[in-house]
Amino acid sequence: MKHVIALNINGDTYEVLVSPNKTILEVLRDQLGLMGTKRGCDLGVCGTCTVLMDGEPYLSCLTLAMDAVGREILTIEGLSQEGDFDPLQRAFIEKGAVQCGFCTPGMILTAKAILDEEGKPTEESIKKKMAGNLCRCTGYKKIVEAVLSVATQTEREE
Amino acid sequence: MERELDVVGTRRPMLDAAAKVKGAAQFTDDLTLPGMLYGKILRSPLPHARILTIDTSKAEKLPGVKGVMTGQDIPDRKYGIVPKAKDEYALARDKVRFIGDDVAAVCAIDPEIAEEALELIRVDYEELPAVFDPKEAIEEGAPLVHDDVRGNISASLKKEFGDVESGFGESDFIFEDSFYSQPVNHAPLEPHAALAQYDPLKGELTIWSSTQIPFFLRRNLSTTLLIPESKVRVVKPKVGGGFGGKIDMYAKDFCACWFAMKLGRPVKFVYEREEVFIATRQRHPVYLRVKTGVKRDGMILAQQFRAHVDGGAYNSTAPLIITLLGYFLMIPYRVPNLLYEGYHIYTNKPVGGAMRGHGVPQARFAVERQLDMIAERIGADPAEIRIKNSIHAGEPHPAKFTINTCGFPDTVSKAAEAIGWDEKRGKLPFGRGVGLAGGSFPSGVSNMSHISSGAVVQLGRDGTVNVLTGAADIGQGAETVIAQIVAEELGVPLEDIRVTAADTGITPLDPGTFGSGVTVRAGNAARLAVMSIKKKLFEFVAQKLEANVEDLVAKDRKIFVKGSPDEGIALPVALKAYQYADLPMPIVGRGSWMAPATEPTTLLKEDGDFGPSYSFMTQAAEVEVDPQTGRIRLLKMVAAHDCGRAINPMLVEGQLEGSVVGGMGQALYEEVVTERGQVMNPSFLDYGFPTTMEMPVIETIEVETDDPLGPFGAKEAGEGTQISPAPAILNAIYDAIGVDFTELPVTPEKILKALEEKRAGKKGGVHL
Numbered sequence: 021m022k023h024v025i026a027l028n029i030n031g032d033t034y035e036v037l038v039s040p041n042k043t044i045l046e047v048l049r050d051q052l053g054l055m056g057t058k059r060g061c062d063l064g065v066c067g068t069c070t071v072l073m074d075g076e077p078y079l080s081c082l083t084l085a086m087d088a089v090g091r092e093i094l095t096i097e098g099l100s101q102e103g104d105f106d107p108l109q110r111a112f113i114e115k116g117a118v119q120c121g122f123c124t125p126g127m128i129l130t131a132k133a134i135l136d137e138e139g140k141p142t143e144e145s146i147k148k149k150m151a152g153n154l155c156r157c158t159g160y161k162k163i164v165e166a167v168l169s170v171a172t173q174t175e176r177e178e
Numbered sequence: 179m180e181r182e183l184d185v186v187g188t189r190r191p192m193l194d195a196a197a198k199v200k201g202a203a204q205f206t207d208d209l210t211l212p213g214m215l216y217g218k219i220l221r222s223p224l225p226h227a228r229i230l231t232i233d234t235s236k237a238e239k240l241p242g243v244k245g246v247m248t249g250q251d252i253p254d255r256k257y258g259i260v261p262k263a264k265d266e267y268a269l270a271r272d273k274v275r276f277i278g279d280d281v282a283a284v285c286a287i288d289p290e291i292a293e294e295a296l297e298l299i300r301v302d303y304e305e306l307p308a309v310f311d312p313k314e315a316i317e318e319g320a321p322l323v324h325d326d327v328r329g330n331i332s333a334s335l336k337k338e339f340g341d342v343e344s345g346f347g348e349s350d351f352i353f354e355d356s357f358y359s360q361p362v363n364h365a366p367l368e369p370h371a372a373l374a375q376y377d378p379l380k381g382e383l384t385i386w387s388s389t390q391i392p393f394f395l396r397r398n399l400s401t402t403l404l405i406p407e408s409k410v411r412v413v414k415p416k417v418g419g420g421f422g423g424k425i426d427m428y429a430k431d432f433c434a435c436w437f438a439m440k441l442g443r444p445v446k447f448v449y450e451r452e453e454v455f456i457a458t459r460q461r462h463p464v465y466l467r468v469k470t471g472v473k474r475d476g477m478i479l480a481q482q483f484r485a486h487v488d489g490g491a492y493n494s495t496a497p498l499i500i501t502l503l504g505y506f507l508m509i510p511y512r513v514p515n516l517l518y519e520g521y522h523i524y525t526n527k528p529v530g531g532a533m534r535g536h537g538v539p540q541a542r543f544a545v546e547r548q549l550d551m552i553a554e555r556i557g558a559d560p561a562e563i564r565i566k567n568s569i570h571a572g573e574p575h576p577a578k579f580t581i582n583t584c585g586f587p588d589t590v591s592k593a594a595e596a597i598g599w600d601e602k603r604g605k606l607p608f609g610r611g612v613g614l615a616g617g618s619f620p621s622g623v624s625n626m627s628h629i630s631s632g633a634v635v636q637l638g639r640d641g642t643v644n645v646l647t648g649a650a651d652i653g654q655g656a657e658t659v660i661a662q663i664v665a666e667e668l669g670v671p672l673e674d675i676r677v678t679a680a681d682t683g684i685t686p687l688d689p690g691t692f693g694s695g696v697t698v699r700a701g702n703a704a705r706l707a708v709m710s711i712k713k714k715l716f717e718f719v720a721q722k723l724e725a726n727v728e729d730l731v732a733k734d735r736k737i738f739v740k741g742s743p744d745e746g747i748a749l750p751v752a753l754k755a756y757q758y759a760d761l762p763m764p765i766v767g768r769g770s771w772m773a774p775a776t777e778p779t780t781l782l783k784e785d786g787d788f789g790p791s792y793s794f795m796t797q798a799a800e801v802e803v804d805p806q807t808g809r810i811r812l813l814k815m816v817a818a819h820d821c822g823r824a825i826n827p828m829l830v831e832g833q834l835e836g837s838v839v840g841g842m843g844q845a846l847y848e849e850v851v852t853e854r855g856q857v858m859n860p861s862f863l864d865y866g867f868p869t870t871m872e873m874p875v876i877e878t879i880e881v882e883t884d885d886p887l888g889p890f891g892a893k894e895a896g897e898g899t900q901i902s903p904a905p906a907i908l909n910a911i912y913d914a915i916g917v918d919f920t921e922l923p924v925t926p927e928k929i930l931k932a933l934e935e936k937r938a939g940k941k942g943g944v945h946l
Binding site for chain 2: 053054055056057058059060061062063065066068095096097100105109112113114116118119120121122123124125128146147148150151152153154155156157158159160161162163164
């Protein structure tokens with residue numbers, strides 16, 4: 021049986037009709053047209069479907085939509101305003117951390133959770149916490165550099 | 179090159195990086211059309227069987243199902259990326275040849291219903307004996323994967339350069355060793371997808387496909403579905419990684435189009451990750467035997483090389499891989515005499531295809547490993563033996579390749595220096611070691627299938643530059659590199675360039691992204707197009723400035739006489755004047771480029787150039803092996819690379835870094851494991867490719883040369899980079915623990931077994 025639930029996504033409330041087995045990923049992509057969240061494996065391994073719920077990274081392909089009721093979901097579309105960039109997005113662009121771009125939304129959201137939690141994460145910590153986000157193009161070097169550059173930039177600003 | 183460059187040679191983010199970080203970049207699965215249906219493929223559960231009957235009646239009756247198709251519904255036409263080697267049907271007609279082979283397709287109003295419909299299709303098979311080992315497949319009496327291919331050898335090549343027998347006769351030492359390179363999945367993060375739409379009034383088909391080869395796909399759709407090429411439009415959206423795995427076309431492309439044509443509704447197919455592993459392509463597993471004759475000082479005099487390529491159930495690139503495996507044994511070392519034999523063998527297993535380097539990594543793995551083994555046996559230094567045997571620019575080449583530039587010796591010495599070769603090689607404690615390996619790759623192919631590329635550039639009154647190129651950007655940054663070339667040639671900032679690419683309905687012909695030819699081929703075409711614009715504009719401006727056309731230059735959005743930048747005319751002013759002189763606008767330039775070819779398509783019969791230029795590289799690795807657990811850590815990798823002039827050094831670094839980690843996966847972690855044809859690890863859970871936790875320290879070194887044929891001196895940087903990481907790592911493992919591994923990948927289990935054997939006094943290494 022399907023249920024109408026209200027989901028808070030990027031600050032907006034969406035009422036959606038879902039069966040209990042629907043994942044957040046399916047609702048985002050198939051019902052709401054929020055295509056920035058990617059489907060790479062549908063098994064919770066590649067990290068391309070990462071979204072933040074109440075600030076923590078979740079694999080949206082494994083998380084049921086009904087479990088997200090009452091929580092704040094942030095997808096890549098909600099990270100910055102239309103013509104603007106989050107510092108992480110800017111760093112990914114400038115450091116060359118983007119190649120094909122399929123892993124990028126998930127990478128950036130995982131990195132945001134790390135920065136929000138740790139403030140000044142070490143390289144080791146970044147590597148450890150981003151190990152669930154796979155990338156086949158970059159060899160990760162520029163991705164880690166981009167995240168580190170934002171971490172140290174924040175440090176300077178403080 | 180004397181010229182001072184403004185845009186070429188600078189570090190620029192990709193033109194589409196902003197869209198990608200915003201989640202706004204559209205990949206095929208991100209596209210939806212009104213009334214769209216969802217397709218799924220039914221796959222064979224058997225490795226080899228005759229299809230007796232297919233009953234689709236139950237599936238057709240399931241509410242929500244809009245179409246079911248089998249091989250009998252579509253024209254009896256085979257497809258394939260190599261025209262002479264077409265052996266595949268969109269859906270099987272008579273037989274299935276591997277577990278995962280395409281049997282039937284359905285489309286429905288949602289993916290779940292399509293999935294359910296697959297389970298309602300009943301297929302009666304007559305199971306046939308299957309063959310899984312290429313060495314068994316070529317034996318007398320082995321089951322035939324394709325009934326008309328005797329011995330299961332679907333392509334073979336025997337080629338001799340020089341005189342091998344006398345080369346061995348003059349050698350002081352002759353060594354013969356065997357190697358095996360394993361199957362590896364491309365594993366692009368974006369699964370393969372296609373969306374097709376049909377306009378019944380115009381009879382026009384449009385397909386958006388995650389493809390590296392829009393124009394080849396167009397041709398194959400046309401010949402397979404019997405619709406004129408002019409009625410097929412292939413659009414390439416963003417592609418989430420290809421690495422060669424999207425050079426082929428698949429059932430999803432043909433079935434999406436067929437359903438769209440029959441039903442008049444858009445249809446989308448997206449493969450699941452498991453399907454990507456089982457039913458797309460993989461790096462060919464190859465058994466290699468190398469016999470090398472050397473002088474006492476390590477100079478190579480002769481080489482005999484035999485490759486048995488396990489092609490799986492279909493050809494894909496079969497004739498090409500056996501050719502590449504052989505010809506590129508002639509670079510980067512001078513091999514005066516070579517006898518090569520290569521065989522592409524059918525088995526009832528997943529299909530091999532082009533993957534980053536396409537055969538060359540397998541060949542080079544064997545040669546680079548053996549070179550180290552030879553160095554040890556004759557007491558030579560592995561770095562020195564490589565420098566000593568290097569080919570050189572301008573020298574006569576044994577296979578008559580034209581080598582205009584060659585930075586190979588420099589890449590060896592610089593990589594060696596950066597890894598600390600002199601201090602570390604043979605001097606680190608047990609369990610630590612360094613090793614290096616070389617490689618070389620062509621910048622696209624010449625002499626093969628008339629591969630050429632076109633570009634159209636339009637310059638409007640407002641100064642906007644519109645570039646139309648057929649080049650397929652798959653995330654490597656082709657569009658950015660082409661825009662940089664255009665901006666440089668026209669003397670305008672990169673921001674003025676707008677690129678429209680890879681749409682067969684709009685953009686000029688381009689073969690696609692393979693063979694590392696994009697920058698040189700499509701870049702040269704775009705540059706020629708700009709030159710033709712400049713010719714028209716300069717003739718006009720020359721009159722205004724009372725100058726000679728030959729003396730004019732375009733730079734900083736200005737046209738001026740060389741050496742007098744202040745006395746020029748601003749580009750917008752020139753364009754306005756051009757228009758007001760009643761000259762036609764926009765100014766349109768066209769260019770087409772193909773690699774010089776003296777003996778078109780006779781390559782296999784006559785010697786000659788294979789590519790317009792060749793990149794060169796050396797990778798040097800430092801590893802740590804834990805003798806207790808067998809765990810191997812790649813601590814550092816240095817990649818020294820001669821790619822001519824880097825159009826965009828940041829993107830070149832990205833290619834190098836990605837290749838290091840990809841090659842590391844091949845060396846240490848990755849293998850598509852099959853048992854009786856069944857892939858045992860078709861998910862990212864079981865098929866582990868490197869994560870951030872495994873990444874080594876990576877140092878990239880550019881050895882710059884200035885190639886006369888490349889745009890602004892550029893050569894390839896995309897594939898050659900992945901040739902040498904794996905042998906470099908294995909060579910470092912030898913330095914660390916004294917074991918010669920000859921099979922990929924080297925896992926902790928193999929390390930422990932080898933150390934045990936070594937302790938027991940058995941010969942190290944794994945031999946066939």
